[in-house]
Amino acid sequence: MRDLRIxxxxxxxxxxxxxxxxxxxxxxxxxxxxxxxxxxxxxxxxHQSAVKKFAVDNGLTVLQPTxxxxxxxxxxxxxxxxxxxxxxxxxxLPKVVWQMPKYGTFxxxxxxxPEYRGAAPINWSIINGESITGVTTFFIDEKIDTGEIxxxxxCPIKENETAxxxxxxxxxxxxKLVTKTIKRIQNKTVKTKAQPNRKLKHAPKIFKETCKxxxxxxxxxxxxxxxxxxxxxxxxxxxxxxxxxxxxxIHLVRKEKVQKTENTQSLEIGTVIHSKKELKIVTKNxxxxxxxxxxxxxxxxxxxxxxxxxxxxxxxxxx
Numbered sequence: 280m281r282d283l284r285i286x287x288x289x290x291x292x293x294x295x296x297x298x299x300x301x302x303x304x305x306x307x308x309x310x311x312x313x314x315x316x317x318x319x320x321x322x323x324x325x326h327q328s329a330v331k332k333f334a335v336d337n338g339l340t341v342l343q344p345t346x347x348x349x350x351x352x353x354x355x356x357x358x359x360x361x362x363x364x365x366x367x368x369x370x371x372l373p374k375v376v377w378q379m380p381k382y383g384t385f386x387x388x389x390x391x392x393p394e395y396r397g398a399a400p401i402n403w404s405i406i407n408g409e410s411i412t413g414v415t416t417f418f419i420d421e422k423i424d425t426g427e428i429x430x431x432x433x434c435p436i437k438e439n440e441t442a443x444x445x446x447x448x449x450x451x452x453x454x455k456l457v458t459k460t461i462k463r464i465q466n467k468t469v470k471t472k473a474q475p476n477r478k479l480k481h482a483p484k485i486f487k488e489t490c491k492x493x494x495x496x497x498x499x500x501x502x503x504x505x506x507x508x509x510x511x512x513x514x515x516x517x518x519x520x521x522x523x524x525x526x527x528x529i530h531l532v533r534k535e536k537v538q539k540t541e542n543t544q545s546l547e548i549g550t551v552i553h554s555k556k557e558l559k560i561v562t563k564n565x566x567x568x569x570x571x572x573x574x575x576x577x578x579x580x581x582x583x584x585x586x587x588x589x590x591x592x593x594x595x596x597x598x
Contacts, residue, residue: 405507521592
């Protein structure tokens, strides 16, 4: 059995849970690499990554390099004398870093590789209407998410599940898979397989323009987009209320499919229909019922609260 000295690399809350699992299983973590502190919010208060906060609270050595190729950082890394590196939700590593430990560097990715390589696999799996996803551990190589697969675990996606809910499920499954992977490396029982080379669905980084709703799309696709971007970074649209246009973020929705009839044929796509209790938007094949939303500059609220305080002009719509 190998005596492991582990360096953990990660930044967000997802990675914290994995690091916690490693420590709970009594593996020796000799160092944690995470993003540098940076100012955030209106007050520009210095913000520490979730991983740094957890590592400091648990007395772990923390390194926060701005340049992963700098001589100073590489020297610090060597001095930790690690023989295994575990990477979860971090940035791309240079070869000099991932090749350094004797037993390699492996990554946890929140998809069933080779599908959904990239920065936002959880979001894109829901946006694209998948019913199954999972997590993968793999040894890092020169390209992004292309290394040899160690272990995988499937996870079903429920029809009404949001990215936030799926994130939490995969975080739990991923923690167990990372521990299992470390155990196999420790026991010298690792077997890997190359990723197949075929046409794939990708998971690129999501920008604000990616989150804008196209109301000419199908009801299912719009519904999946809202789920896949909730609670962050959130789908949005422009609310046109008379002469006033406002950005509207949509957090939580349901769908109501209808057949085209004489009563619905005349309704323009994007029309906002409201009552005292319900807010819904016309799509090409049904209604998107909005349950939670946020007007620009206001707090997030449920539809009932919004309807109680918002004055609708004639022909209010979204676009």
